[in-house]
Amino acid sequence: MLAGIVTGFAFSKLVFSPVGDGAQGAWNAVLVILSATLISSGVTEAVDGYGFLAVFCAVRAGRFNTRGTEHEGYERYVHHGAEQLEAILLALLLLWLGVFAASGALLGLRWQEVAFALLLIFRVRPLAGTLGLLGHHCRLLPRWAVALFGIRGMGSILRIAYAQNHAEFADIETIWRIAVVTILGSILVHGHAANMLRPREAGMEVGDVYPHRGGPHRTAEKDAT
Incomplete structure (x- = not known):
């Protein structure tokens, strides 16, 4: 869980940085959700954790990091990208x-x-x-x-x-x-x-x-x- 939370916070910081997808028109939401899933799961599995749970924790951590900010609407694009991947x-x-x-x-x-x-x-x-x-x-x-x-x-x-x-x-x-x-x-x-x-x-x-x-x-x- 801790690995997923840390990964989610770090990933959301990168996405909403000046070079991240959140600041570049949200054109790569599918790649963002795919990358977040693979990275959080891979990092957690590398330290003998449960990757499936880590993905959930990473998503919740990223959502918490943007709640009430100007980036709050970005999750619509990510959700749509997740539906496409699904x-x-x-x-x-x-x-x-x-x-x-x-x-x-x-x-x-x-x-x-x-x-x-x-x-x-x-x-x-x-x-x-x-x-x-x-x-x-x-x-x-x-x-x-x-x-x-x-x-x-x-x-x-x-x-x-x-x-x-x-x-x-x-x-x-x-x-x-x-x-x-x-x-x-x-x-x-x-x-x-x-x-x-x-x-x-x-x-x-x-x-x-x-x-x-x-x-x-x-x-x-x-x-x-």
């Missing part, structure tokens, strides 16, 4: 997952495993999301949407592969089958329903998200005007 990586992972499933990963699939995967999608994850939102004040529909949809579970592939390479399991094939069914079911069910329930942000202009069409920190500039 879409690319998700397409690659889905391609691999399809090949993995077609190569025999689902052979021997039992109805109990399918039932458990459905339980994860429609009961366990919504309940965990609801508990996680306790104390957070928001409308009922957005609360249910966040609790129901959550994430697709692609990270489970990395964790199962890591566990398989570091310990012995009596029936690892069952875990793989449940994970594949859960991810495919989540993509099919939530991938379409989420777009129908996601509200559009009122008043958002193209320049608020796309730096090339609005310049850096357009939201802050509009407020100042």
